[in-house]
Amino acid sequence: MDNRFRVFRKPIQELINLTEIIRKTLDNIYFTMIKRVLLIWILSHSVYGQRVIGYYPQWIQGSFGPDEINYSVITHVLHAFAWPDGEGNIITYSDMLDPEINSTVHEHGASILLSFGGWGNSDGFPGMVSSTETRQNFINGLLDIFNAYGYDGIDLDWEFPSTTTETNDLTLLVEELRSAFDASGQDYLITMAVGPSNWTGQHFDYEALTANIDWYSMMGYDFHGSWSSHAGHNGPLYSSPPGDPDGSVHTGINYLVNSRNIPSEKLNLGVPFYGKQFNTGEINGSFSGDVLDIRYSDVLSLIDAGWEYHWDDVAKCPYLQNNDHDVLVTFDDPQSIQEKSQYAIERELGGMMIWALGYDVSGNSQDLVESIGQHFLHNYTAPYSLLPDNVVLYDNFPNPFNPMTVIRYALPEDDLVNIIIYNTMGREVKTLINGQRTAGYHSLQWNASNDAGAPISAGIYLYMIRTGDFVQTKKMVLLK
Structure with missing residues (x-):
């Protein structure tokens, strides 16, 4: 695991569920205040x-x-x-x-x-x-x-x-x-x-x-x-x-x-x-x-x-x-x-x-x-100028995020790369990359929008990389 942005995640889903209930019962001003308190609590329990x-x-x-x-x-x-x-x-x-x-x-x-x-x-x-x-x-x-x-x-x-x-x-x-x-x-x-x-x-x-x-x-x-x-x-x-x-x-x-x-x-x-x-x-x-x-x-x-x-x-x-x-x-x-x-x-x-x-x-x-x-x-094992031995998908940072997060990955050789965001129901939200990329270290930003450019709702999302025979998926949390 890339420890760059490790976050204490156990209570996050409960907090997200709670915020959705609050959103339905309180006006926007009070919701925004509570959201900030919850975000501060999450960050205060970060590693x-x-x-x-x-x-x-x-x-x-x-x-x-x-x-x-x-x-x-x-x-x-x-x-x-x-x-x-x-x-x-x-x-x-x-x-x-x-x-x-x-x-x-x-x-x-x-x-x-x-x-x-x-x-x-x-x-x-x-x-x-x-x-x-x-x-x-x-x-x-x-x-x-x-x-x-x-x-x-x-x-x-x-x-x-x-x-x-x-x-x-x-x-x-x-x-x-x-x-x-x-x-x-x-x-x-x-x-x-x-x-x-x-x-x-x-x-x-x-x-x-x-x-x-x-x-x-x-x-x-x-x-x-x-x-x-x-x-x-x-x-x-x-x-x-x-x-x-x-x-x-x-x-x-x-x-x-x-x-x-x-x-x-x-x-x-x-x-x-x-x-x-x-x-x-x-x-x-x-x-x-x-x-x-x-x-x-x-x-x-x-x-x-x-x-x-x-x-x-x-x-x-x-x-x-x-x-x-x-x-x-x-x-x-x-x-x-x-x-x-x-x-x-x-x-x-x-x-x-x-x-x-x-x-x-x-x-x-x-x-x-x-x-x-x-x-x-603790995520760095070789000089930056050297290529990685294997495909690596790092943890996004920051996580939780609102509205921007960074996804990093590394390729040992030139290859076709596909990175897609999914919701927890398995539906595709956004295709971030679908094309040839060179060997080395790469990063990209995602602004919590879908393929149509519209902002998406708060929740847990998955991001998946596929290149050659390598497939890996990681979770991230969007707060609003």
């Missing part, structure tokens, strides 16, 4: 580990195209960065927005959100959120971009609100975004990148925000850098040395879940595909000069050049030393990503987040993405 979010920065578009993203692992692409000015106008890099990027992501069954802010691009937030007029200007411009390019939502990466007024204004912005998205009739997402400590989080009203935020992504990196007193790990899972005041992934998750009451299923663990280079001779020692960011793909070159590899079993992270022992690099590798993946599963987190896609590319491999696929999603 977590369902989202893998990847930031796709503008500056990597030229060297790492959207078709190179590993969609067998990545569920949501965050296109970074746009930013607001103080009047609520939206600013982007001149070569950033491209409808081909969005269509490529969608063709692979993933979603794409437009991310705002980031370090160095957050100066316009205080002015933009400060009045009803500037917030509305921002929202109007955002919806225009969504309509023009096909984005599926917004990611907010304001680093960071610093006053009580900004706290309240950010909450108002998110409330108004949700109202505007609901009024649009589209299921646009609202997500947010957040820091791992009270220093970064004190001016976020998480209790008020959470009602309208689909998920948060904790930035589990930059625990040490030019600002810190010692050359520590970039993204330690646990504090090393123990009690290090600069913190760790573990202290960050505890802060957000235990102290700020963010539901674990709404929280993604962010992992860095880059490291920090210090001028120092030892881990946790003093350092001099500049601290440099270094991508994982460049770290591999240092390993190939003979730098010494060390594993910190307290931090659960590696580091490198050069032969002269005067330069040190802290970073994440497939083993540390495995440790963090297991931690995310144990803490029942809703997903993992990557900064940034393309930073781990080496030849035809994306080692860190593949480690997340193998150890977090």
Whole structure:
């Protein structure tokens, strides 16, 4: 079974039956309210580990195209960065927005959100959120971009609100975004990148925000850098040395879940595909000069050049030393990503987040993405560039869904493929594919409509793949 979107299914049929009774006896307003409660209950009983979010920065578009993203692992692409000015106008890099990027992501069954802010691009937030007029200007411009390019939502990466007024204004912005998205009739997402400590989080009203935020992504990196007193790990899972005041992934998750009451299923663990280079001779020692960011793909070159590899079993992270022992690099590798993946599963987190896609590319491999696929999603057993040994029909995601779901399948060779949706009476609802397909990994979206293009009613449906002698059927649940 593909564990990407496992859901506790035992009570779902009873819930669907109950909603049909309620639909017949209550008006639409009350039914909608009850439906939302039931959906929240179902999702709260999910087995977590369902989202893998990847930031796709503008500056990597030229060297790492959207078709190179590993969609067998990545569920949501965050296109970074746009930013607001103080009047609520939206600013982007001149070569950033491209409808081909969005269509490529969608063709692979993933979603794409437009991310705002980031370090160095957050100066316009205080002015933009400060009045009803500037917030509305921002929202109007955002919806225009969504309509023009096909984005599926917004990611907010304001680093960071610093006053009580900004706290309240950010909450108002998110409330108004949700109202505007609901009024649009589209299921646009609202997500947010957040820091791992009270220093970064004190001016976020998480209790008020959470009602309208689909998920948060904790930035589990930059625990040490030019600002810190010692050359520590970039993204330690646990504090090393123990009690290090600069913190760790573990202290960050505890802060957000235990102290700020963010539901674990709404929280993604962010992992860095880059490291920090210090001028120092030892881990946790003093350092001099500049601290440099270094991508994982460049770290591999240092390993190939003979730098010494060390594993910190307290931090659960590696580091490198050069032969002269005067330069040190802290970073994440497939083993540390495995440790963090297991931690995310144990803490029942809703997903993992990557900064940034393309930073781990080496030849035809994306080692860190593949480690997340193998150890977090548990549905990934070979490099993405290799063909599967057999035909595979994956579980659709999300499941339950309304109204859109993604169906993925894999072919070991070119073949004629037939994928059909049936109702529980065995009647054909929709033919999704009937034609030749190439070997490899494929995905498609279904919008809960029949062959005539009309929307169908809530219930349990079956989707079947037939190719050669291979036939397999799986169940999915449509909620309305």
